[in-house]
Amino acid sequence: MVKDYIETIDLEKSFGGLQAIDKFTLRVKKGEIFGLLGPNAAGKTTLIKILCSLLMPTGGAAYVLGKRVPDRHIAPLIGYMPQELALYTNVSVHENVEFYGAIFGLSKDQILKRERELLRLIDLEAHTKAIVHNLSGGMQRRVSLACALLHEPPLLFLDEPTVGVDPQLRMSFWDYFEGLKDGGTTILITTHYMDEARRCDRVGFMHAGKLIAEGSPHELLDLTHTDSLEDAFLILSREERG
Numbered sequence: 001m002v003k004d005y006i007e008t009i010d011l012e013k014s015f016g017g018l019q020a021i022d023k024f025t026l027r028v029k030k031g032e033i034f035g036l037l038g039p040n041a042a043g044k045t046t047l048i049k050i051l052c053s054l055l056m057p058t059g060g061a062a063y064v065l066g067k068r069v070p071d072r073h074i075a076p077l078i079g080y081m082p083q084e085l086a087l088y089t090n091v092s093v094h095e096n097v098e099f100y101g102a103i104f105g106l107s108k109d110q111i112l113k114r115e116r117e118l119l120r121l122i123d124l125e126a127h128t129k130a131i132v133h134n135l136s137g138g139m140q141r142r143v144s145l146a147c148a149l150l151h152e153p154p155l156l157f158l159d160e161p162t163v164g165v166d167p168q169l170r171m172s173f174w175d176y177f178e179g180l181k182d183g184g185t186t187i188l189i190t191t192h193y194m195d196e197a198r199r200c201d202r203v204g205f206m207h208a209g210k211l212i213a214e215g216s217p218h219e220l221l222d223l224t225h226t227d228s229l230e231d232a233f234l235i236l237s238r239e240e241r242g
């Protein structure tokens with residue numbers, strides 16, 4: 001039984017001269033919600049793409065569910081909601097759900113059942129037949145989230161899943177994520193919202209490709225003698241820069 005669902009050891013990714021991931025070492029255990037925080041260009045999306053076998057590291061190693069990545073056999077075991085939209089925008093919500101369901105080998109009945117559950121979660125039950133490009137950006141992201149959750153994978157990578165989602169719905173997403181976690185699902189999530197970071201079991205602060213601190217929200221607040229994770233991040237990144 002693999003306990004660390006994600007492990008990276010001195011992971012590196014460079015794009016030409018740019019070090020997007022820099023000696024990045026991290027472990028995420030089964031059943032944790034791990035939140036990755038950091039400014040734009042910190043390297044969050046690049047890290048997730050490496051873990052999803054979509055990018056090749058240039059140094060170090062990364063393991064997902066105990067397998068060294070990239071490894072295409074892992075794809076059915078993970079759910080990935082990319083930061084950029086990965087939907088067919090000229091067809092309906094239902095057709096997108098059907099497409100992703102088929103990729104993951106779900107039967108027609110399973111797809112319909114999961115579609116009902118997930119469209120309720122994302123509050124788009126009335127929009128099954130809507131063409132995706134007619135939906136707002138926030139609605140499209142909610143559809144994208146539903147597609148990532150469809151096959152009930154044990155490990156989820158969610159890259160800014162709540163951008164453009166209203167506060168009430170964001171909170172219901174988090175209730176759902178916590179329900180998944182209670183069922184044993186492991187989640188790596190990126191967010192810019194500090195109220196969401198507080199709901200993670202552990203948080204990692206990322207800056208310029210490096211993991212500058214990690215711990216439970218409580219530990220990070222204690223460490224920096226603050227009561228806001230935003231301040232904790234600023235203090236730790238100032239220390240990092242010297």
Ligand SMILES: Nc1ncnc2c1ncn2[C@@H]1O[C@H](COP(=O)(O)OP(=O)(O)O)[C@@H](O)[C@H]1O
Pocket residue numbers: 015018020038039040041042043044045046047
């Ligand atoms: N395919 C690419 N080619 C060149 N540079 C890239 C590529 N993808 C990402 N980068 C650069 O890597 C850095 C990290 O980007 P990214 O992982 O998207 O950060 P984040 O998700 O934290 O905003 C940025 O400077 C970005 O411009």
Ligand SMILES: [Mg+2]
Pocket residue numbers: 044045046083159
């Ligand atoms: Mg990103």
